[in-house]
Amino acid sequence: xxxxxxxxxxxxxxxxxxxxxxxxxxxxxxxxxxxxxxxxxxxxxxxxxxxxxxxxxxxxxxxxxxxxxxxxxxxxxxxxxxxxxxxxxxxxxxxxxxxxxxxxxxxxxxxxxxxxxxxxxxxxxxxxxxxxxxxxxxxxxxxxxxxxxxxxxxxxxxxxxxxxxxxxxxxxxxxxxxxxxxxxxxxxxxxxxxxxxxxxxxxxxxxxxxxxxxxxxxxxxxxxxxxxxxxxxxxxxxxxxxxxxxxxxxxxxxxxx
Numbered sequence: 249x250x251x252x253x254x255x256x257x258x259x260x261x262x263x264x265x266x267x268x269x270x271x272x273x274x275x276x277x278x279x280x281x282x283x284x285x286x287x288x289x290x291x292x293x294x295x296x297x298x299x300x301x302x303x304x305x306x307x308x309x310x311x312x313x314x315x316x317x318x319x320x321x322x323x324x325x326x327x328x329x330x331x332x333x334x335x336x337x338x339x340x341x342x343x344x345x346x347x348x349x350x351x352x353x354x355x356x357x358x359x360x361x362x363x364x365x366x367x368x369x370x371x372x373x374x375x376x377x378x379x380x381x382x383x384x385x386x387x388x389x390x391x392x393x394x395x396x397x398x399x400x401x402x403x404x405x406x407x408x409x410x411x412x413x414x415x416x417x418x419x420x421x422x423x424x425x426x427x428x429x430x431x432x433x434x435x436x437x438x439x440x441x442x443x444x445x446x447x448x449x450x451x452x453x454x455x456x457x458x459x460x461x462x463x464x465x466x467x468x469x470x471x472x473x474x475x476x477x478x479x480x481x482x483x484x485x486x487x488x489x490x491x492x493x494x495x496x497x498x499x500x501x502x503x504x505x
Contacts, residue, residue, distance in 0.1 A: 279304065286333050287336055296322040300494050304468065312471070312487050316474060360435055363441065365441060365446055373414075381429065400432040404458055409421060420448075438459070441472050444456070453478070
């Protein structure tokens with residue numbers, strides 16, 4: 249039996265630039281993601297999210313699961329500003345996403361690592377060039393790129409593949425490259441949208457172990473997945489999305505569509 253997730257520590261609304269974060273009690277980690285009464289309605293009238301309230305704190309590791317088409321990917325798109333909310337408020341890393349556009353949105357996205365199911369690697373660039381691309385785009389110096397690149401590749405176990413092209417890699421290796429690219433600029437928040445969806449069980453678990461390593465060094469991790477066995481094996485907290493509602497299960501039992 250699962251219960252509806254209602255009003256889970258919603259933070260008071262902050263200014264869009266949010267220079268001063270709300271005070272938190274001693275011993276409680278500050279929030280890095282806050283959803284307050286968030287609704288998302290598509291142009292055709294269907295609702296991806298209704299009255300969603302959720303607080304994710306710095307250093308958390310959270311799975312978001314639910315039936316296919318339940319809106320998991322849409323929820324992540326709301327978190328990095330790819331899509332606007334229809335109502336309510338989302339605050340990410342101290343920034344209110346309401347109406348955020350242009351340079352301010354781009355600046356926020358520099359503090360968010362994003363991993364996709366289909367890797368999104370540049371075919372004619374080597375592994376090293378794919379990982380370094382985000383640093384080039386953000387104006388890092390050549391020396392800083394060279395300093396950051398080896399640790400990122402080592403973390404995902406691919407320093408020996410630095411000069412390979414994506415077509416020379418397995419699916420699991422390509423996903424690990426995308427993980428390295430997502431964290432090479434040390435973002436405080438990592439969003440992974442079905443990162444194991446195209447992988448077999450062994451490669452899926454390798455990806456989860458890398459995510460757990462990243463979490464251990466302080467990166468907040470949010471992962472969408474429909475892989476129930478992976479969720480059970482990881483032992484991490486779960487929020488379920490079904491019929492536009494967020495649920496937190498007392499024990500994890502998948503919600504039927």
